[in-house]
Amino acid sequence: xxxxxxxxxxxxxxxxxxxxxxxxxxxxxxxxxxxxxxxxxxxxxxxxxxxxxxxxxxxxxxxxxxxxxxxxxxxxxxxxxxxxxxxxxxxxxxxxxxxxxxxxxxxxxxxxxxxxxxxxxxxxxxxxxxxxxxxxxxxxxxxxxxxxxxxxxxxxxxxxxxxxxxxxxxxxxxxxxx
Amino acid sequence: xxxxxxxxxxxxxxxxxxxxxxxxxxxxxxxxxxxxxxxxxxxxxxxxxxxxxxxxxxxxxxxxxxxxxxxxxxxxxxxxxxxxxxxxxxxxxxxxxxxxxxxxxxxxxxxxxxxxxxxxxxxxxxxxxxxxxxxxxxxxxxxxxxxxxxxxxxxxxxxxxxxxxxxxxxxxxxxxxxxxxxxxxxxxxxxxxxxxxxxxxxxxxxxxxxxxxxxxxxxxxxxxxxxxxxxxxxxxxxxxxxxxxxx
Numbered sequence: 001x002x003x004x005x006x007x008x009x010x011x012x013x014x015x016x017x018x019x020x021x022x023x024x025x026x027x028x029x030x031x032x033x034x035x036x037x038x039x040x041x042x043x044x045x046x047x048x049x050x051x052x053x054x055x056x057x058x059x060x061x062x063x064x065x066x067x068x069x070x071x072x073x074x075x076x077x078x079x080x081x082x083x084x085x086x087x088x089x090x091x092x093x094x095x096x097x098x099x100x101x102x103x104x105x106x107x108x109x110x111x112x113x114x115x116x117x118x119x120x121x122x123x124x125x126x127x128x129x130x131x132x133x134x135x136x137x138x139x140x141x142x143x144x145x146x147x148x149x150x151x152x153x154x155x156x157x158x159x160x161x162x163x164x165x166x167x168x169x170x171x172x173x174x175x176x177x178x
Numbered sequence: 179x180x181x182x183x184x185x186x187x188x189x190x191x192x193x194x195x196x197x198x199x200x201x202x203x204x205x206x207x208x209x210x211x212x213x214x215x216x217x218x219x220x221x222x223x224x225x226x227x228x229x230x231x232x233x234x235x236x237x238x239x240x241x242x243x244x245x246x247x248x249x250x251x252x253x254x255x256x257x258x259x260x261x262x263x264x265x266x267x268x269x270x271x272x273x274x275x276x277x278x279x280x281x282x283x284x285x286x287x288x289x290x291x292x293x294x295x296x297x298x299x300x301x302x303x304x305x306x307x308x309x310x311x312x313x314x315x316x317x318x319x320x321x322x323x324x325x326x327x328x329x330x331x332x333x334x335x336x337x338x339x340x341x342x343x344x345x346x347x348x349x350x351x352x353x354x355x356x357x358x359x360x361x362x363x364x365x366x367x368x369x370x371x372x373x374x375x376x377x378x379x380x381x382x383x384x385x386x387x388x389x390x391x392x393x394x395x396x397x398x399x400x401x402x403x404x405x406x407x408x409x410x411x412x413x414x415x416x417x418x419x420x421x422x423x424x425x
Contacts, residue, residue, distance in 0.1 A: 017244070021236035028239075029222070029229035030190055043317065046330055050243070057243050070191045139185030 040118035316415040336423035354399040359392040
């Protein structure tokens with residue numbers, strides 16, 4: 001069942017409940033996995049899972065004709081995760097949550113490097129964030145990233161240098177402070 | 179992984195049923211002879227099974243999303259603004275206009291600014307937050323012997339499990355939580371006024387040996403009351419408790 005497209009308008013309709021249920025069954029674990037890898041936080045990843053499917057519910061119509069559905073879903077995941085990182089960064093200085101006693105083992109530490117990508121992304125602008133995710137989470141080459149984001153190879157290479165420099169600082173200094 | 183292996187993204191695509199070709203070869207052929215990639219795919223299969231077992235059923239998940247989408251949110255308000263306003267060439271002028279409007283509104287009436295910054299405590303403010311956060315701000319801490327886990331969505335329980343609620347608030351608000359057992363029994367957790375931030379009240383419920391499932395309800399006291407008596411769950415956050423002990 002295809003969503004109706006208004007003539008001359010790039011906005012498409014959302015997805016039906018049945019379509020969304022199928023997507024959830026098929027891609028839910030992958031959405032959570034990728035969110036956790038980007039955000040480095042199980043609870044935030046659960047938030048991202050909700051936000052991703054909420055966006056698909058409202059604006060996911062174009063997914064029906066996507067060449068790779070997973071790639072399309074991952075772009076939504078990336079955007080949702082970047083938004084959550086931005087919110088977390090904005091709230092951090094005034095947040096009272098850091099003073100609250102945290103229950104033990106509340107977040108399973110699945111990978112010691114999981115938080116690194118989140119720290120890295122927090123220090124990058126949106127274009128650099130996308131390139132960082134494609135290079136270091138998806139494992140694409142610079143040429144493939146260049147095609148995917150519609151930027152020249154030199155630009156992607158420049159972003160990659162910025163990303164590597166920041167990653168080096170994070171690894172040496174323990175945490176990135178803007 | 180060496181250079182000859184497909185990327186994790188390609189393997190994830192393959193695991194979700196997409197046709198993937200790597201350097202002119204079907205990925206299926208590579209996976210058949212590569213133990214490392216086979217192990218990665220096996221991990222994905224296990225993760226999928228675990229995900230489906232520990233998260234709400236698809237129909238429940240979608241129903242909750244529909245409820246969340248039906249509530250008015252600040253995000254939707256922004257989306258409904260004219261698109262041209264946020265195109266680059268209009269962005270600066272729009273920002274100046276917005277700044278001028280804010281100054282004009284607040285300059286002669288400083289008390290309004292003060293009121294706007296006052297922490298929201300009303301049920302309607304909390305509803306907006308709950309609608310924005312959906313199931314995001316509620317989690318249940320399940321302590322099972324020495325193991326303690328923070329869970330949300332669908333939580334399996336057995337006799338002896340100790341449950342506590344953890345939640346986040348954007349501003350000071352009066353909230354309540356409790357468990358609506360499937361047989362209609364209401365087990366209150368706590369009720370009180372909390373500051374902005376994340377809280378884990380001391381109230382603990384221990385699961386007894388009587389087989390029962392239910393739903394944790396969280397929200398303003400009025401909305402929780404409305405949900406448990408009228409069955410209107412649109413304004414509360416929920417976590418499902420599923421009995422997995424002996425029948």
